[in-house]
Amino acid sequence: MRIPHLIKFTLVFTLMVILMGAYTRLSDAGLGCPDWPGCYGHLTVPNESHELAKVEAHFPEHTVEPEKAWLEMIHRYIAGTLGLLVLVILILCLKQPSAPKKLPILISALIIFQAALGMWTVTMKLMPIVVMSHLIGGFSLFSLLFILYLRTKPLRIPGGDLYARKLAPIAAFGLAVLVIQIILGGWTSSNYAALACTTLPICEGNWVDNLRFADAFSPFQGNHPSFEFGVLDYATRMTIHISHRIWGVLTAIILVWIAIKLLKAQSSTMRKSAFLLILLVIAQVALGISNVVMHLPLGIAVSHNGGAALLLLTMVFINYALWRKA
Structure with a gap:
């Protein structure tokens, strides 16, 4: 199998691992x-x-719950398979003189760290900072594999599209904003704050007077036998939820603004990427609203995680195309 084909297959497999991880977490099977x-x-x-x-x-002190246990083990099985796929990619890249070397090594190191985070997620009883780091590690792995794929598949974007290239700093800013939003989403999920607000557009009651940013974003939450179902009080979880929601609105506006600018590019590839970005933003906003209105249905919540991963890949592609040497 050629390296680009193997990486493409591994990308699809990585998305499966991300979705299965979200399904396991949201099913309280961690x-x-x-x-x-x-x-x-x-x-x-x-x-x-x-x-x-x-x-x-x-x-x-434990009782075997087969359904939850199998969810957790299936997640581990496919994550282990992903590790083997990354190892094969590393070996092939090291053997092929023209293939990238540093990036596959970095990806391999990341997946080893991901395995350690997976272990700590269990041994530290779902400590939020560990759970969130595990989620961010999965998204990072997804992005790096995609960049490796792009490195092995030349892009056909006219180097003379100066208008598009001038948007590179704006695109980088948009990517940074999106990354912060994904981190906030991971922090919301790991602290079981997704249902802290059940009304739109912001939150019920006098939420402004109950904001607790210092407690909400402290990585240290004390010693507890388990962090399952969260240990923070309502006001703190509400602060986390509202931060994710407000930053999400800001993120959507910025990404759509970037996409509208890219629609004027000469490159059809960049224009198609802009259309895709707009569609994904609309889908993510709709899924986010549905999570609130329908009280976090499992299928929609998992789709929201998948949508975030695809949004990230789209912004990574746009930045790669705009920043790469002509």
Whole structure:
């Protein structure tokens, strides 16, 4: 298999891992298996009587919930497979003289760190800063694999499109704004703050007087037996939710503004990217509103995570195209 084809397949697989991670987290199955990398000391979810007896002896404070445990283990299986795919890409890139070398090494190092974050997510009982870092690591891996793919597939964008190239700093600003929004989304999810506000456009009640930014964005939340279902009070979670919502509106406006400017570019590739960016922003806003109105239905919440990943890739592509050497 050629390297670009393998990377393309790995990109699709990475998106599957991101969506499965979101599904596992939103299904409250992050601690479906209280140990790592196995499940209650087994490579699969224990269900035989002798296996359950062993679980009772070694994990007396836990009860096996097969549905949640299988969600967690399936996520681990496909994440492990992703690690093997990245290893194959690294080997192929190192063997092929013309292939990039530094970027595959960086990706491989990142996926090893991702595995460590996956372990800490379990051993630290869903500590928000670890859960959020694991999510951001997945998005970073997705982006770096995409850049590696672009490095192996030459882009056909006229170097003389000076108008488009002048938009490069604005595009970089838009990417930074989007990254902050994704981090805020991860922090909202990891602190179980997605339903802290259930009205539109902002939040119910006298929310302005209850804002607690210092508590809301402190990575240190004390010692707790478990962070499952969150440990912050309502006002703090509300602050997190509102920050994500307001920054989301700002992000949507900035990205659409960038897209409108790109629609005037000479390059058809850039114009198509602009149209795609507008469509993805509209979809993300609609999904975000649906999450509030429909009280976080699982399918829509997972789609919101996937939409964020595709938005990120679109902005990465736009920046790569505008900043690359002609």
